Amino acid sequence: MVIKDNLPKVLIVGINAWREDGTAHTLMDIFRCWNPDKLALVYSRADMPDTTVCNHYFQISETQVMRSVLRPWIRVGKEVQRQPVGTPADVEAEHERYARAHKKASPWMPLAREMVWKLGHWKTKALKTFVKNFDPDILFIPIYPVVYMGWIQKYIINLTGKPTVCYLADDNYSYDSCKGILQYIHRYWLRRQVGPIARKSNQMFVIVDKEKEDTDRCFGTDSVILTKSIDFIGKTYEHHTPDISLKFVYTGSLLIGRDKTLALLADAINQINSGGERVELYVYSQTEPSDDILRRINNGASHFCGRIGRDEVLKVQKEADVVVFAEALEGKDANVAKLSFSTKITDYLSSGKCILAIGREYIAPIDYFNRYDAAIIAHSENEIHEAVIKLINNPELVDSYGEKAFNTAKRNHERDLLNKRFVTTMLKAIE
Structure with a gap:
């Protein structure tokens, strides 16, 4: 050394x-x-x-x-x-x-x-x-x-x-x-x-x-x-059995089309909850969305919670059942992240939480999640709805994909x- x-x-x-x-x-x-x-x-x-x-x-x-x-x-x-x-x-x-x-x-x-x-x-x-x-x-x-x-x-x-x-x-x-x-x-x-x-x-x-x-x-x-x-000394994966209502958490920027993607997720969650609350979404960001997007994200079982500090970010991630990674799905905004790899990805992986990753298949973060089978992935509005339903109906996936994410982080980071x-x-x- x-x-x-x-x-x-x-x-x-x-x-x-x-x-x-x-x-x-x-x-x-x-x-x-x-x-x-x-x-x-x-x-x-x-x-x-x-x-x-x-x-x-x-x-x-x-x-x-x-x-x-x-x-x-x-x-x-x-x-x-x-x-x-x-x-x-x-x-x-x-x-x-x-x-x-x-x-x-x-x-x-x-x-x-x-x-x-x-x-x-x-x-x-x-x-x-x-x-x-x-x-x-x-x-x-x-x-x-x-x-x-x-x-x-x-x-x-x-x-x-x-x-x-x-x-x-x-x-x-x-x-x-x-x-x-x-x-x-x-x-x-x-x-x-x-x-x-x-x-x-x-x-x-x-x-x-x-x-x-x-x-x-x-x-x-x-x-x-x-x-x-990531320092993995003394860290092991902690198995997690979710409650009846799944708690989804997003922490990060809402720029370059991510706000629209989170609005689609909020719409899907509120539609699924029409027969009774089964999922909640909490969005933490220093980026304030436009008024029309804010109305969709801050609606029903979806909540826009504003800006929080680093320590609080780690706390809300730890309390989540599913952490959300979101990129734009439409137009040129979808290309902005084609070669990026946010530090949020590393944090999500090492937290041992199940990841719902939303984005086009050709961008680098989604390619990475797919390559290591480290997340539940949705490429479109319809697939967002299907992914949420899949997690509700198969809660054991929350634990298995949390473990896959943790092992991926340990292997690569x-x-x-x-x-x-x-x-x-x-x-x-x-x-």
């Missing part, structure tokens, strides 16, 4: 602050095997970090960048420390702004946001000093579906001249999910950033087999699969296995 003190210094350039109570855990969980003194994170949200995984942070708040467009003399970017308690007013304001933007989903919003960053004054002496003082041995570059992050990453890559590794966890390159000319324009702009960064990187990490095939074909790489890892793969690949990229 590699000693943490012997590991190189890594600078990560990403969007989210690392917080134990947050919803974005992928990168933070990957780097839990590292020495926190040898990690630094440059990020672009107003949130303050709160984790011991990393000890060095530089924040380029998007709110500050917006203000700097009209007031170029204001200070943009600063080194920050952990903030375990409290939520500043500017963080709440940013959360509300994102929530409103997602709810309205204007096709102009992504391009307007990129222009703010294009005109904003974020290339500051403070950022340059932070990067130079940390003096990383290698850069870890996640690929995001936003152009401005590519600008920040390119700037830091050129500033350091150090080796880079990329991490691609979604389809942030192809045109498959684009709807309308504005999205095609934005994706073209994005590809001009992603392509050069990916091709010049020393190594590429991806999150699932289907994505490896696609990425290696696009960029000529030999990518390495890396997902969130065991912590020591993935940590060794990650560290070995990072060291090789520096050589």
Whole structure:
């Protein structure tokens, strides 16, 4: 086993602050095997970090960048420390702004946001000093579906001249999910950033087999699969016999068509319950759905419960009979997740809960569930109804598919296995 003190210094350039109570855990969980003194994170949200995984942070708040467009003399970017308690007013304001933007989903919003960053004054002496003082041995570059992050990453890559590794966890390159000319324009702009960064990187990490095939074909790489890892020491599968009324739980985003899929599930459950309550659905999300979708999700035996913290997420998952994984079933939205693998999947699998997975057969998460027979799968509205009925009539499936999910997680996501793969690949990229 590699000693943490012997590991190189890594600078990560990403969007989210690392917080134990947050919803974005992928990168933070990957780097839990590292020495926190040898990690630094440059990020672009107003949130303050709160984790011991990393000890060095530089924040380029998007709110500050917006203000700097009209007031170029204001200070943009600063080194920050952990903030375990409290939520500043500017963080709440940013959360509300994102929530409103997602709810309205204007096709102009992504391009307007990129222009703010294009005109904003974020290339500051403070950022340059932070990067130079940390003096990383290698850069870890996640690929995001936003152009401005590519600008920040390119700037830091050129500033350091150090080796880079990329991490691609979604389809942030192809045109498959684009709807309308504005999205095609934005994706073209994005590809001009992603392509050069990916091709010049020393190594590429991806999150699932289907994505490896696609990425290696696009960029000529030999990518390495890396997902969130799970510590199984002392963990065994706990058999579970459901009550008469099955409790379904969904935790996660309702963006890119997932809200419509959850509404279909809610409709099916309420229809099935017309002869007496046999199923309940609880949806927990920081994304507030549109009014018409909300009326369907928050109806009868289906409940929209809003945003909850990380600890509460694990608690409600543990209390569920069935956890729901949902992707869009219609149009271009169905393509957004074709190469993704949410950390929620790993959490669901390792929880040992029966999984109801809803999505098109060609997307990577559904392919994964099908490949390992790790979930009850529904590909359409009719199959959602059939899957719920199947679980009601065969409650023993709740236990058997919970065990299959647990064994799949143990086989593919065991912590020591993935940590060794990650560290070995990072060291090789520096050589």
